[in-house]
Amino acid sequence: xxxxxxxxxxxxxxxxxxxxxxxxxxxxxxxxxxxxxxxxxxxxxxxxxxxxxxxxxxxxxxxxxxxxxxxxxxxxxxxxxxxxxxxxxxxxxxxxxxxxxxxxxxxxxxxxxxxxxxxxxxxxxxxxxxxxxxxxxxxxxxxxxxxxxxxxxxxxxxxxxxxxxxxxxxxxxxxxxxxxxxxxxxxxxxxxxxxxxxxxxxxxxxxxxx
Numbered sequence: 083x084x085x086x087x088x089x090x091x092x093x094x095x096x097x098x099x100x101x102x103x104x105x106x107x108x109x110x111x112x113x114x115x116x117x118x119x120x121x122x123x124x125x126x127x128x129x130x131x132x133x134x135x136x137x138x139x140x141x142x143x144x145x146x147x148x149x150x151x152x153x154x155x156x157x158x159x160x161x162x163x164x165x166x167x168x169x170x171x172x173x174x175x176x177x178x179x180x181x182x183x184x185x186x187x188x189x190x191x192x193x194x195x196x197x198x199x200x201x202x203x204x205x206x207x208x209x210x211x212x213x214x215x216x217x218x219x220x221x222x223x224x225x226x227x228x229x230x231x232x233x234x235x236x237x238x239x240x241x242x243x244x245x246x247x248x249x250x251x252x253x254x255x256x257x258x259x260x261x262x263x264x265x266x267x268x269x270x271x272x273x274x275x276x277x278x279x280x281x282x283x284x285x286x287x288x289x290x291x292x
Contacts, residue, residue, distance in 0.1 A: 094179040096148060101182040103129045105207035108290070109184060112191075113201050117142040120200070131177030147175040151224035153236040157251050165190050165198055169255050169286060171208055171217050183208045183217075185255070187290045204290055209262045216258050260285050 109129055112121040122130075122137045130137075130145050137144065146155075150173050161168040171185050184205035191200035208217070220243070228236040244250060249257065263285070 093144075094175065094177055096175055096181065097179040099180045101129055101131075101176050101178070101180045103182065103207075107206075109205040111142065111203050111205075113142050113203070115198065115200075117201075119144075129176065129182055130174065136177075145174040145176070147173040147181055149173050149181070149221065149225065151221055151228055151236055152233050153224055153228065153240055154221070154251075156233065156237065157240070161252070162188050162190075162201060163198075167252070169252055171212070171255055172205075173221070183213050185259070185289075187286055206290065209259070209266075211265070212258045212262050256285060259289065 104125075107125045107129075108123075109126045110121075110123040111119060111126055113119055119137050119140050119142055122134065127134055127137070132144070143155075154170060154172070158168060158170050168188050169185060171183065174182050174184060176182060185208045187204045187206075189202040189204075190198045191202060193199045224236045224240060227239050240251070244254060247254065
């Protein structure tokens, strides 16, 4: 993914206020292999506050929030470069300096040889309990480690954290989202392992309306 270029729009100063937006909507964007924006839908423009002409040809990290640990983006790129199914939770920075949390679903456009040529990303709002109770504490710790000891140390901590739970980053995100859905439905009935796995496999299709 390309770094923020000299011609990029100036980053705003973050403020601790959330963007007010219609969280039933889906944010969509299309980038090239280097994360350069080629298309952004109206919801993307409305939520981030940048006009279309400000977004086009800019690196997608124009909306990267400084609260985000870099290791999360490393995990993301390690996966999507391979064309893996990936869902990640990210805190973004709007032009106003406000923040907004999203969970991303990736699709891949391929050339005639089967090589990935573009990334299509769809983003939806993340339930607040998932952020407050799980993601924010983890990301704050990863960011603290990065600032003190670098991204390699942060990655080692994340690997150890996930190993302890016996799951990958995507598994963790899926479990958090499914558990939250069940809690919102007051569904505390224990389920068999096979049924739980089936529920997890189908969750993001339902969530993103595939």
